[in-house]
Amino acid sequence: MTPFSPITRADCEALDRQDPLGTLRTQFSIPPGLIYLDGNSLGVLPTAAAARVAQVVQQEWGQGLIRSWNSAGWMALSQRVGDKIARLVGAAPGELVVADSTSVNLFKVLSAALHLAGVTRHEPAPGADGEAAHSPRRDVIVSERSNFPTDLYIAQSLAQQHGARLELLEAEEIPARLSGARGQDVAVLTLTHVNYRTGHMHDMAALTAQAHAAGALTVWDLAHSAGALPVDLNTAGADFAVGCGYKYLNGGPGAPAFVWAHRRHVSSAWQPLAGWIGHAAPFEFTPDYRPAPGITRYLCGTPPVLSLAALECGVDTVLAAEPLGGMAALRTKSLALTRLFAELVQARCAGHGLRLVSPTDDAQRGSQVCLARDEGAYAIVQALIERGVIGDFRAPDVLRFGFTPLYIGHAEVWDAVEHLRQVLDGGAWREARFQQRQQVT
Numbered sequence: 410m411t412p413f414s415p416i417t418r419a420d421c422e423a424l425d426r427q428d429p430l431g432t433l434r435t436q437f438s439i440p441p442g443l444i445y446l447d448g449n450s451l452g453v454l455p456t457a458a459a460a461r462v463a464q465v466v467q468q469e470w471g472q473g474l475i476r477s478w479n480s481a482g483w484m485a486l487s488q489r490v491g492d493k494i495a496r497l498v499g500a501a502p503g504e505l506v507v508a509d510s511t512s513v514n515l516f517k518v519l520s521a522a523l524h525l526a527g528v529t530r531h532e533p534a535p536g537a538d539g540e541a542a543h544s545p546r547r548d549v550i551v552s553e554r555s556n557f558p559t560d561l562y563i564a565q566s567l568a569q570q571h572g573a574r575l576e577l578l579e580a581e582e583i584p585a586r587l588s589g590a591r592g593q594d595v596a597v598l599t600l601t602h603v604n605y606r607t608g609h610m611h612d613m614a615a616l617t618a619q620a621h622a623a624g625a626l627t628v629w630d631l632a633h634s635a636g637a638l639p640v641d642l643n644t645a646g647a648d649f650a651v652g653c654g655y656k657y658l659n660g661g662p663g664a665p666a667f668v669w670a671h672r673r674h675v676s677s678a679w680q681p682l683a684g685w686i687g688h689a690a691p692f693e694f695t696p697d698y699r700p701a702p703g704i705t706r707y708l709c710g711t712p713p714v715l716s717l718a719a720l721e722c723g724v725d726t727v728l729a730a731e732p733l734g735g736m737a738a739l740r741t742k743s744l745a746l747t748r749l750f751a752e753l754v755q756a757r758c759a760g761h762g763l764r765l766v767s768p769t770d771d772a773q774r775g776s777q778v779c780l781a782r783d784e785g786a787y788a789i790v791q792a793l794i795e796r797g798v799i800g801d802f803r804a805p806d807v808l809r810f811g812f813t814p815l816y817i818g819h820a821e822v823w824d825a826v827e828h829l830r831q832v833l834d835g836g837a838w839r840e841a842r843f844q845q846r847q848q849v850t
């Protein structure tokens with residue numbers, strides 16, 4: 410990070426006036442006065458989504474009814490929106506579909522990866538007693554100890570089912586675990602590209618190459634990357650990926666997720682949720698499962714049409730940046746915003762016990778800045794929310810702020826830090842009403 414030069418609010422306003430991406434904000438309905446630093450948890454409402462969903466409800470559903478599966482292209486929505494997301498993550502058309510939740514998709518791809526790696530439960534050979542002499546095998550799933558809980562729970566569950574072992578490491582321990590003789594028992598490396606609690610970004614290409622050199626496969630969770638920063642799955646040579654529709658893709662609460670498998674695996678890997686929409690010919694209603702060609706086999710049940718319609722509008726807001734430099738330009742702005750926020754907090758909130766958790770190195774930072782504080786992190790976030798600055802809290806001690814470059818400006822960053830300074834200086838966060846833990850933090 411370059412040394413911090415004092416910057417004023419007027420400087421921030423000037424940066425916003427010169428911002429070539431500034432017009433993209435007009436695509437969204439953001440309540441006036443709100444500084445929304447939580448697009449990493451739930452993206453804001455694209456203005457087009459309300460009208461589009463109303464149209465799907467009133468015309469396609471209301472008037473077209475069952476005919477709309479054909480006439481309104483409902484059956485192709487998972488693929489159509491998938492092709493749009495593919496453009497944001499370095500995948501080719503036809504390689505990615507929208508389906509289910511991130512958790513469910515992770516179950517599918519991790520199962521497929523374990524299957525490809527030959528990890529199956531070791532049954533003792535007939536007649537063998539007790540400790541059968543097992544041949545050495547790859548049976549370890551490696552992940553990061555601070556990975557998002559759903560990723561760890563799904564991996565734990567699959568490890569149990571397959572008689573495999575889940576090994577959790579610190580990020581910096583992973584390369585050594587993959588190298589030389591130590592890597593020989595690793596079947597799958599599964600990581601979230603950008604850590605949800607720290608904003609630390611892994612080097613996808615380097616870790617994928619290391620995993621492959623060890624003979625292991627990779628599964629990437631792009632929940633905090635897709636739509637936030639450039640991702641190039643094919644160039645990285647990744648094996649499988651999943652990601653989230655409701656964060657930086659602005660798809661709305663509970664928006665469906667996406668799933669991608671490299672073309673070298675897609676038709677050979679077995680995914681366990683063999684539902685009829687992933688069948689090669691669903692409307693032949695045959696009793697036996699025959700997987701559809703390609704990524705379509707990762708679909709399971711009936712597509713959520715209303716949610717897909719909203720998600721498509723969200724993805725379109727990110728694609729609208731393509732003529733302005735696309736993900737590379739969004740990344741440049743995102744880094745400027747996160748750097749500005751971290752530097753302003755350091756300069757203006759010093760002495761209040763805040764620790765910067767996110768990397769200062771641009772190459773290792775996602776699109777969020779996390780601060781830790783021993784006392785009151787939850788209450789400080791609540792006090793900020795009351796003032797119209799929305800971030801979130803991640804237990805036990807993290808204040809998390811996401812910066813979606815599509816709609817956040819430099820002056821808002823300045824104002825957010827000013828609110829934080831006032832909340833800390835005045836001690837407002839100590840008030841009883843800010844201590845009450847809500848269900849969603």
Ligand SMILES: Cc1ncc(COP(=O)(O)O)c(C=O)c1O
Pocket residue numbers: 510511512513557559560601605630632633653666
């Ligand atoms: C890294 C990561 N993976 C997965 C999820 C959630 O997955 P799901 O959509 O299944 O709830 C989140 C949610 O915040 C997340 O941060």
